[in-house]
Amino acid sequence: MENLALQEETVFMAVDDGKREYTVEDILALPEGERAELIDGELFMMASPTMVHQDILGWLFVEIQQYIRNRKGRCKAFLAPFAVFLKNDNKNYVEPDIVVVCDRDKLDEQGCHGAPDWAIEIVSPSSKVMDYCRKLEAYRTAGVREYWIVDPERETVIVYDLEHGEAPCMYHFTDSVDAGTFEDFTLNFSELKEYLKR
Numbered sequence: 001m002e003n004l005a006l007q008e009e010t011v012f013m014a015v016d017d018g019k020r021e022y023t024v025e026d027i028l029a030l031p032e033g034e035r036a037e038l039i040d041g042e043l044f045m046m047a048s049p050t051m052v053h054q055d056i057l058g059w060l061f062v063e064i065q066q067y068i069r070n071r072k073g074r075c076k077a078f079l080a081p082f083a084v085f086l087k088n089d090n091k092n093y094v095e096p097d098i099v100v101v102c103d104r105d106k107l108d109e110q111g112c113h114g115a116p117d118w119a120i121e122i123v124s125p126s127s128k129v130m131d132y133c134r135k136l137e138a139y140r141t142a143g144v145r146e147y148w149i150v151d152p153e154r155e156t157v158i159v160y161d162l163e164h165g166e167a168p169c170m171y172h173f174t175d176s177v178d179a180g181t182f183e184d185f186t187l188n189f190s191e192l193k194e195y196l197k198r
Contacts, residue, residue: 021091022038024038024085039138041091046127049122050125056150057098059192060122061079067185073182074104075100078098079097080096080097082095084111085111085113098120100117102181115145116144117144118179121135122151122152135147136149140162143162146159146163146181147162156172156173157170157171157172161180174189174190174193176188177189
């Protein structure tokens with residue numbers, strides 16, 4: 001499953017002159033309205049999200065946020081744009097679509113310093129290689145416990161239990177998916193599918 005995106009014709013905007021290594025300072029110096037991510041010193045410009053992307057993002061965030069609030073949990077959920085200094089260095093900066101952080105010592109007004117517990121990416125046409133390959137490896141090596149890839153085009157959810165190194169599981173928009181970060185939290189993607197039809 002990890003190689004699914006390699007079979008796609010994919011375009012993503014890497015800023016690569018073969019020489020320069022970028023840092024967080026380059027991210028912070030971007031003109032207002034421009035967004036980019038940084039993985040091991042390589043800079044990737046981000047395209048604007050689609051309507052379906054934003055619909056899914058909103059639905060997922062509300063479900064996760066309500067679960068945490070109803071149980072008065074210590075974890076906090078954030079949606080993009082939210083800064084994640086992934087390896088707490090100056091060469092790795094990402095803005096996952098949704099992150100859940102349970103160690104509040106990692107949080108300050110700038111964002112999350114270090115790996116979040118749970119990251120969710122919603123695949124866009126321009127982000128397939130990033131989400132399926134580059135970010136998967138970046139999240140794995142940084143210590144993210146759980147990573148979900150939600151693909152609206154395929155109507156699939158791939159769940160990576162990175163903490164335990166288990167094989168990824170693929171689900172469809174007709175399935176219910178358990179979140180490993182929480183003991184008793186399940187997202188019913190058939191409800192999302194119905195929501196998207198409205």
